[in-house]
Amino acid sequence: MHFICCIKQVPDTSKVKIDPETNTLIRSGVESIANPYDMVALEAALTLKDTYGGIVTVLSMGPPQAEQVLREAVSLGADEAILLSDRAFAGADTLATSYALTKAIEKLAQKTPVDIVCCGKQAIDGDTAQVGPGIATRLGYTQFTYVTEIKEIDTINARITVKRKVEGGSEIIRGPLPAVLTVELELAKPRRASLPRLIHSLKSEVSLWNAAAIHGDNQKLGLKGSPTWVKKIFSPPLKEGGPRFDAREKPRQAVEDCLKTLLADETFAFQFLNQWGR
Amino acid sequence: MPENSKGIEVAEILPDKCIGCQICVAECPVGAIEMSNGVALIDPEVCIGCGECFEVCPVEAIKFEKKGRAKKMRKPEEVSEGALAGYQGVAVFIESVNGHGATVSWELVGKAKELAEKLNTRVIGFLLGHEVNDIAREAIAYGCDDVHVIDDPFLKTYLSKPYGKALTDLCKKVKPEICLIGATPVGRDLAGIVATNLETGLTADCTGLDIEEGKNLLLMTRPTFGGNIMATIFCEHHRPQMSTVRPRVFKTPEKNTARTGNTYHNGFEPPDAKLPELIDFIKDVAAGDGVDITRFPALVVAGKGACDLETMPLLEELAGLIGGLVACSRPVVEAGLMPYERQVGQTGKTVAPKLYLGIGVSGAVQHLVGMQGSEKIIAVNADPKAPIFNVADVGIIGDYKKVVPLLIEQLKKTIQRN
Numbered sequence: 001m002h003f004i005c006c007i008k009q010v011p012d013t014s015k016v017k018i019d020p021e022t023n024t025l026i027r028s029g030v031e032s033i034a035n036p037y038d039m040v041a042l043e044a045a046l047t048l049k050d051t052y053g054g055i056v057t058v059l060s061m062g063p064p065q066a067e068q069v070l071r072e073a074v075s076l077g078a079d080e081a082i083l084l085s086d087r088a089f090a091g092a093d094t095l096a097t098s099y100a101l102t103k104a105i106e107k108l109a110q111k112t113p114v115d116i117v118c119c120g121k122q123a124i125d126g127d128t129a130q131v132g133p134g135i136a137t138r139l140g141y142t143q144f145t146y147v148t149e150i151k152e153i154d155t156i157n158a159r160i161t162v163k164r165k166v167e168g169g170s171e172i173i174r175g176p177l178p179a180v181l182t183v184e185l186e187l188a189k190p191r192r193a194s195l196p197r198l199i200h201s202l203k204s205e206v207s208l209w210n211a212a213a214i215h216g217d218n219q220k221l222g223l224k225g226s227p228t229w230v231k232k233i234f235s236p237p238l239k240e241g242g243p244r245f246d247a248r249e250k251p252r253q254a255v256e257d258c259l260k261t262l263l264a265d266e267t268f269a270f271q272f273l274n275q276w277g278r
Numbered sequence: 279m280p281e282n283s284k285g286i287e288v289a290e291i292l293p294d295k296c297i298g299c300q301i302c303v304a305e306c307p308v309g310a311i312e313m314s315n316g317v318a319l320i321d322p323e324v325c326i327g328c329g330e331c332f333e334v335c336p337v338e339a340i341k342f343e344k345k346g347r348a349k350k351m352r353k354p355e356e357v358s359e360g361a362l363a364g365y366q367g368v369a370v371f372i373e374s375v376n377g378h379g380a381t382v383s384w385e386l387v388g389k390a391k392e393l394a395e396k397l398n399t400r401v402i403g404f405l406l407g408h409e410v411n412d413i414a415r416e417a418i419a420y421g422c423d424d425v426h427v428i429d430d431p432f433l434k435t436y437l438s439k440p441y442g443k444a445l446t447d448l449c450k451k452v453k454p455e456i457c458l459i460g461a462t463p464v465g466r467d468l469a470g471i472v473a474t475n476l477e478t479g480l481t482a483d484c485t486g487l488d489i490e491e492g493k494n495l496l497l498m499t500r501p502t503f504g505g506n507i508m509a510t511i512f513c514e515h516h517r518p519q520m521s522t523v524r525p526r527v528f529k530t531p532e533k534n535t536a537r538t539g540n541t542y543h544n545g546f547e548p549p550d551a552k553l554p555e556l557i558d559f560i561k562d563v564a565a566g567d568g569v570d571i572t573r574f575p576a577l578v579v580a581g582k583g584a585c586d587l588e589t590m591p592l593l594e595e596l597a598g599l600i601g602g603l604v605a606c607s608r609p610v611v612e613a614g615l616m617p618y619e620r621q622v623g624q625t626g627k628t629v630a631p632k633l634y635l636g637i638g639v640s641g642a643v644q645h646l647v648g649m650q651g652s653e654k655i656i657a658v659n660a661d662p663k664a665p666i667f668n669v670a671d672v673g674i675i676g677d678y679k680k681v682v683p684l685l686i687e688q689l690k691k692t693i694q695r696n
Contacts, residue, residue, distance in 0.1 A: 063313035091304035133470030175554025223304035227479030247676025
């Protein structure tokens with residue numbers, strides 16, 4: 001079987017800090033990592049390969065440095081790595097991104113038909129969760145989002161059964177292959193690279209594909225193919241907040257003052273003392 | 279201005295301001311800009327000093343001061359605006375949950391009404407499902423002028439492909455200029471399909487929607503970069519302008535059953551594809567209690583600073599006194615003290631109780647975006663500089679181990695007195 005995993009290189013947003021003086025983002029020293037959701041998707045693809053046999057191709061779109069995350073994927077067991085890198089791809093929103101990835105997957109499928117595309121649920125820098133469904137729609141594959149468990153693949157009837165998160169619970173759903181899966185973190189814990197694989201990954205080749213290589217329509221790629229534009233970026237408004245009472249010296253007084261301030265709002269106090277009308 | 283070896287005044291990136299959007303990379307006519315460590319980097323030897331990048335940068339992260347070159351807004355694209363004029367109305371996808379409209383859909387209808395007034399247009403409801411007439415009536419009561427329904431047994435339960443096709447069909451037929459969808463599991467699954475089919479722009483998880491005066495464009499504001507910054511996005515040349523919005527970002531409008539509106543029924547051609555089948559539904563009990571923290575009028579929220587086992591019973595008692603429930607921030611879930619279902623914040627739930635009482639919550643942006651809509655916010659934290667105080671109506675600086683028992687004691691007295 002042929003499994004494709006899409007990986008995005010992202011800034012480690014959990015390490016991003018805000019400068020409290022200027023209320024702006026401190027970007028220096030923030031390292032680039034593979035999107036954690038995508039690493040779970042890779043683990044899912046590698047586990048499927050271990051169980052059902054086949055190959056895992058990893059695919060990323062980004063600047064040349066994004067090669068790093070693909071090499072990491074190879075060190076974990078991916079067989080082939082493709083990096084879509086071209087100035088024509090730059091500035092892509094989710095629509096243009098899913099277009100470029102789809103064209104690449106179509107090209108890969110010509111060589112070896114694709115059974116499953118694994119993506120992370122979302123990327124931690126943008127949190128849109130839109131690229132997975134975009135790829136599924138363009139390819140016409142069955143779409144399974146928020147997957148928490150892959151139950152089984154019925155290779156004879158070309159069907160997959162997964163468990164996915166929905167409002168208020170989970171559903172078990174079975175559908176035809178090929179399929180696009182977007183996965184939750186809880187699906188799997190990414191493996192660690194073995195030393196031989198690590199060495200192999202350093203020597204292995206990451207194929208670089210440009211816009212011409214995927215036979216894309218230039219009007220649909222990158223900034224040109226992106227309907228959405230960023231108008232402005234701003235820090236969340238800085239607020240001052242209400243009064244603060246210091247309980248470090250006179251705790252009793254502080255708590256009393258706090259409650260007094262809170263209940264000075266009569267409408268609120270009425271609702272509160274009536275236990276919100278229950 | 280720095281010059282390169284050819285004596286050309288070149289542009290410079292301010293790395294701390296750059297957000298890595300890559301617009302300049304795409305616009306540079308000579309390919310002088312590359313991404314490096316998440317920010318743009320200009321090769322001064324390749325740069326021709328044209329200032330193109332300076333003009334397109336949305337965040338003023340490019341320094342360029344060549345004479346006679348003033349910063350102007352992005353050059354307009356050649357698109358026939360006539361094609362866009364045919365799109366009218368603000369549409370909302372009405373999600374149904376057990377025979378009723380989802381609350382988030384009504385919140386969006388309320389917002390759509392505001393937007394429609396500014397645009398001088400109608401509010402349209404898109405309703406998919408089977409035997410959903412009651413929901414259509416509800417939609418009108420909440421503020422829809424027109425409800426377009428596809429009522430088909432095929433749409434009885436949500437499946438990506440049929441729903442994706444049905445909503446795409448409705449958008450193509452009705453041509454709304456704006457289409458809003460709740461950022462629920464169903465809404466997020468669906469929105470990407472429809473936007474891709476329509477080849478239009480989609481902005482996820484917006485926390486603010488407004489109309490740009492003069493241009494009548496939808497301005498969509500959302501937290502990005504892990505909630506650290508806000509971005510305002512727009513979609514100028516494609517319709518509909520699509521956006522998903524998280525539940526509880528906007529207020530539910532008043533329901534008026536006397537309101538009248540039009541209901542239109544539309545036919546449906548199911549997609550020509552093999553479809554998945556639902557095998558089982560497992561109700562959420564993984565967390566043990568399956569409570570929905572968003573439904574409680576008051577919450578005591580435990581943060582990293584109050585992350586210990588002994589304190590939990592005290593917080594439970596406090597929550598009981600204020601008529602609410604104990605919830606928490608992300609580190610408490612990560613420490614295994616509370617289930618994920620109780621987590622407030624960007625990766626947890628968005629809450630807007632009447633009273634939010636944060637104990638040891640420092641107030642990381644990711645947490646704040648999930649609770650800023652609360653009516654009253656009290657913060658207890660030992661660090662006087664904790665950002666939570668900036669959004670709190672009232673704060674207590676001090677050790678929660680001392681403050682919480684005092685709060686319990688005094689609240690008991692206050693309640694007894696009344």
